[in-house]
Amino acid sequence: MLCLNTNMNMLYLMLLLILGSQVEGRLPSMPTKPDPDDAAATARWLVSLNFWGVLNTISIDLGGAPFSNVVSFSDGLPNEGSGIPYFYLTTLDPTARNALKDERASFTVSEYPLGTCGKKDPENPACSKLSLTGKLKLVDEKTKEAKFARNALFSKHPEMKGWPEDHDFQVFKLEIENIFLIDWFGGPKPLTVEQYLHPKMNNAGFIL
Amino acid sequence: MLCLNTNMNMLYLMLLLILGSQVEGRLPSMPTKPDPDDAAATARWLVSLNFWGVLNTISIDLGGAPFSNVVSFSDGLPNEGSGIPYFYLTTLDPTARNALKDERASFTVSEYPLGTCGKKDPENPACSKLSLTGKLKLVDEKTKEAKFARNALFSKHPEMKGWPEDHDFQVFKLEIENIFLIDWFGGPKPLTVEQYLHPKMNNAGFIL
Numbered sequence: 001m002l003c004l005n006t007n008m009n010m011l012y013l014m015l016l017l018i019l020g021s022q023v024e025g026r027l028p029s030m031p032t033k034p035d036p037d038d039a040a041a042t043a044r045w046l047v048s049l050n051f052w053g054v055l056n057t058i059s060i061d062l063g064g065a066p067f068s069n070v071v072s073f074s075d076g077l078p079n080e081g082s083g084i085p086y087f088y089l090t091t092l093d094p095t096a097r098n099a100l101k102d103e104r105a106s107f108t109v110s111e112y113p114l115g116t117c118g119k120k121d122p123e124n125p126a127c128s129k130l131s132l133t134g135k136l137k138l139v140d141e142k143t144k145e146a147k148f149a150r151n152a153l154f155s156k157h158p159e160m161k162g163w164p165e166d167h168d169f170q171v172f173k174l175e176i177e178n179i180f181l182i183d184w185f186g187g188p189k190p191l192t193v194e195q196y197l198h199p200k201m202n203n204a205g206f207i208l
Numbered sequence: 209m210l211c212l213n214t215n216m217n218m219l220y221l222m223l224l225l226i227l228g229s230q231v232e233g234r235l236p237s238m239p240t241k242p243d244p245d246d247a248a249a250t251a252r253w254l255v256s257l258n259f260w261g262v263l264n265t266i267s268i269d270l271g272g273a274p275f276s277n278v279v280s281f282s283d284g285l286p287n288e289g290s291g292i293p294y295f296y297l298t299t300l301d302p303t304a305r306n307a308l309k310d311e312r313a314s315f316t317v318s319e320y321p322l323g324t325c326g327k328k329d330p331e332n333p334a335c336s337k338l339s340l341t342g343k344l345k346l347v348d349e350k351t352k353e354a355k356f357a358r359n360a361l362f363s364k365h366p367e368m369k370g371w372p373e374d375h376d377f378q379v380f381k382l383e384i385e386n387i388f389l390i391d392w393f394g395g396p397k398p399l400t401v402e403q404y405l406h407p408k409m410n411n412a413g414f415i416l
Binding site for chain 1: 259260261262263264265266267270272273274275276277278279280296300302312313314315316318320321328329330331332337339341365367368386388395
């Protein structure tokens with residue numbers, strides 16, 4: 001039995017190491033995927049659990065072409081998300097420069113990196129995906145929102161705190177105007193910004 | 209020793225199951241990340257090993273706003289990629305409709321899903337990212353290129369073969385005009401489309 005326990009402990013430790021490395025920077029808990037009938041909960045779940053996505057702007061350098069870029073983001077402290085994606089961007093990168101010239105932007109996350117799509121292809125409608133379209137705005141550093149956003153970002157992305165000061169990273173947010181959610185067959189789910197930002201909650205404070 | 213072997217076998221099997229589920233749909237082999245000094249090899253490596261990304265178009269429905277969308281893609285059979293991303297899209301989805309009206313598009317992939325960024329944040333320049341900008345074009349079904357593209361897509365995304373015929377999925381490709389590659393500190397790597405499409409190869413046929 002000593003032999004069994006020793007090896008089971010080793011197995012357990014190795015599994016922890018592997019699974020730990022998979023969720024680096026993610027939320028400590030992984031709530032179950034909401035029911036496909038609940039579009040608001042599904043969209044908020046995707047934004048809450050993802051921690052990077054692709055942010056798109058209208059390119060200054062490329063004569064108005066759409067320009068997509070990998071970014072990290074956060075909508076709040078773990079389990080306290082607002083649904084609004086905040087970003088930490090520098091004008092050394094085209095995305096921030098583009099947004100300061102033309103605010104129109106969209107931001108996309110997929111269920112696939114969360115590991116809950118099983119064997120389904122990332123383009124299979126049963127593997128959900130979300131695109132938020134709106135205006136990418138600089139958040140005034142003096143506001144409470146900037147403080148909230150920095151806490152939100154630094155809690156999910158601890159290394160951001162140490163990024164070079166002379167790079168002038170600033171907080172941006174996506175002011176959402178339109179939501180495109182695919183989660184199951186039958187086309188995009190009808191979902192208003194109001195429904196997304198203020199989803200129905202149960203008594204325990206969880207999104208229903 | 210029997211005890212040890214039994215538990216070690218169990219450990220091995222569980223590790224295989226976990227690691228197997230992580231590489232679902234990926235290439236069978238995972239070549240080492242190229243040297244950051246070799247921009248062409250790094251960009252081709254990112255396109256060869258990723259199998260989904262975010263494709264961006266100019267939205268018809270949203271008055272010209274950028275619209276980003278999760279898509280699956282392939283640039284060729286495993287280890288035989290062309291560098292050109294091919295997509296399998298339906299006009300039931302806005303991306304294909306947008307492209308047929310305005311071809312301008314960009315396509316982004318990240319190193320992060322490949323699992324080689326370690327503990328680095330997805331926005332850390334040492335975790336590489338690639339954005340290809342150009343024209344999203346429908347590929348004529350009668351051409352050899354369409355056959356190549358279908359083989360490329362179906363080899364990486366076997367379930368595509370069974371997608372509903374009445375959804376009229378068609379092959380699209382990104383005709384690349386501009387490349388934005390971040391791979392290490394110091395800003396985007398200079399990389400022309402010519403260098404990307406025709407990288408230097410060694411005698412064994414591997415990208416240098």
